[in-house]
Amino acid sequence: MQKKHISKAVINRLPRYYRYLGDLLEKDVVRISSKELSEKMNVTASQIRQDLNNFGGFGQQGYGYNVEYLHTEIGKILGLDRKYNLIIIGAGNLGQALANYVDFERRGFFIKGIFDVNPKLVGLSIRGIEIRLIDELEEFLKVNQVDIAALTLPKAKAPKVASDLAKWGIKGIWNFAPTDLHLVENVIVENVHLAESLMKLSYKLSEQQYPSDK
Ligand code: NAI
Numbered sequence: 001m002q003k004k005h006i007s008k009a010v011i012n013r014l015p016r017y018y019r020y021l022g023d024l025l026e027k028d029v030v031r032i033s034s035k036e037l038s039e040k041m042n043v044t045a046s047q048i049r050q051d052l053n054n055f056g057g058f059g060q061q062g063y064g065y066n067v068e069y070l071h072t073e074i075g076k077i078l079g080l081d082r083k084y085n086l087i088i089i090g091a092g093n094l095g096q097a098l099a100n101y102v103d104f105e106r107r108g109f110f111i112k113g114i115f116d117v118n119p120k121l122v123g124l125s126i127r128g129i130e131i132r133l134i135d136e137l138e139e140f141l142k143v144n145q146v147d148i149a150a151l152t153l154p155k156a157k158a159p160k161v162a163s164d165l166a167k168w169g170i171k172g173i174w175n176f177a178p179t180d181l182h183l184v185e186n187v188i189v190e191n192v193h194l195a196e197s198l199m200k201l202s203y204k205l206s207e208q209q210y211p212s213d214k
């Protein structure tokens with residue numbers, strides 16, 4: 001497949017295509033037209049065609065899309081055709097909740113370690129993964145190949161830990177701490193801020209209920 005620049009908006013939509021196609025696959029749907037897919041996903045058929053044309057189309061006139069093929073190809077574009085090793089830094093409420101979530105493995109993300117500063121948590125294990133002291137992290141990264149670190153620790157601690165992780169070779173940071181991280185160029189940071197999503201919801205609700213205030 002030819003590599004060309006793909007807009008961020010298209011990339012942002014791909015996981016949703018992937019999820020819908022995965023649901024269709026589970027229902028043994030073999031093929032789908034862009035019209036049917038658009039109705040399910042509540043986007044226009046032309047948007048779907050435009051998005052997928054970025055990657056060479058995948059569809060056939062009069063046939064639509066082969067669900068399995070499209071799911072596989074979008075998975076490849078998203079880099080889901082490989083496995084990623086992941087660690088979690090901060091074994092509090094959120095860190096433990098992430099570690100308990102089994103679906104990441106189904107998508108190819110394998111949790112290899114959980115680290116915390118609190119010695120009381122050390123030795124506890126979540127789904128067979130032991131919580132270790134953060135002091136062991138550097139050594140751990142020398143002997144274990146890890147691609148992604150999830151940061152679920154207080155925001156004041158996140159920048160230092162993130163910069164250590166970058167220094168020790170981590171290339172992807174999944175940042176839940178509510179702070180912006182400024183790291184070296186080749187480290188990719190994906191921020192997940194539930195509170196920001198909630199604020200968007202609150203904006204939409206208030207716009208709907210009190211439109212004249214806007
Ligand atoms: P928590 O207090 O339950 O857990 C934080 C853990 O980090 C504790 O176990 C603490 O010992 C550990 N920790 C502190 N300093 C550390 C360090 N230097 N290295 C390793 N571990 C360290 O907090 P909770 O509720 O789990 O939240 C964790 C973080 O996630 C906070 O920054 C919070 O604001 C954020 N958060 C983000 C959400 C989001 O949508 N992005 C949603 C909920 C929380």
